Amino acid sequence: MYGDHDKTGGRGFTVLELVLVMALISMLVGYVLPSFWGTFQAEALPTSARDLRALLYQVRASAMMEGLRYRVRFPTEDEVEDDLERLFQPLVEREALPIEEAGVFTEVQAAWAREPVLRRNVRCVKFVLGMPPVPKEFDELTEAQAETETQEDFDTGEELDIEELSAFKLYVEPDGSSDWATFTLAWLRTPEEEENPELAPTLNVLLDGRTGQIWIQQPLTDEEIELLLRENGSHILHTDRINAPPITEENILRLKDLL
DSSP states (O other): HHHHHHSSOOOOHHHHHHHHHHHHHHHHHHHHHHHHHHHHTTTTHHHHHHHHHHHHHHHHHHHHHTTEEEEOOOOOOHHHTTOOGGGGSSSEEEEEEEOTTTTOOOOSSSSSSSOOOTTTTTEEEEEEEESOOTTTTTOOOOOOOOOGSSSSEEEOOOOOOHHHTTTTTEEEEESBBBBBBBEEEEEOSSHHHHGGGGSSEEEEEETTTTTOOOEEEEOOHOOOOHHHHHHHHSOOOOBSSSSSOOOOOTHHHHHHOOE
């Protein structure tokens, strides 16, 4: 009795049911995956900016902890051999023997210093050593703003010149101080953007060398710069602005409360 009940109590799936389930799963994957992949790719630029900030914070902390000079630069073609991706990754070095071998910097071998920072298709396309300058079209500078003139400006130009990339060196002293620095990162999605990085989405990673504060700022429009200079006196925000709404007369007071 019980044996007969067990044999007739179960029911399997038919081939038609399995086909329908597989078709439904395929449709869902086809709908969700492109959206998910697009979101993942769009995060490449802000993620790279955050990772670069973390690297710079770690460099500053290591310099103060060890009492040694550190520097951040980009390698030359000869240094990376056939690994071209390393050309676009920051290289961390330190002056290990400041008395015996002053001025000799060697690569830091710690895992935090060797991990890739910039995601695929994200490149550092411009460097500014010194406080970010006010654009030349705004001549009415205050005395304080006049101090923001750039010390050195390294721009990779339209073809991402590797020699110009490797010329950039940011030195961090044993007390953690350094020059001001601005790293402009671009997400190069197409061959056209690789040839003309100014067409690509960009973010600026800014380092205040006096305090060690680092923040990420989307490029300001001419209208935003003019408004900031008129209302706030400075275009240097000292706060993160990623995918933020435009700065207008309606929201600038709220922004000033955050600065």
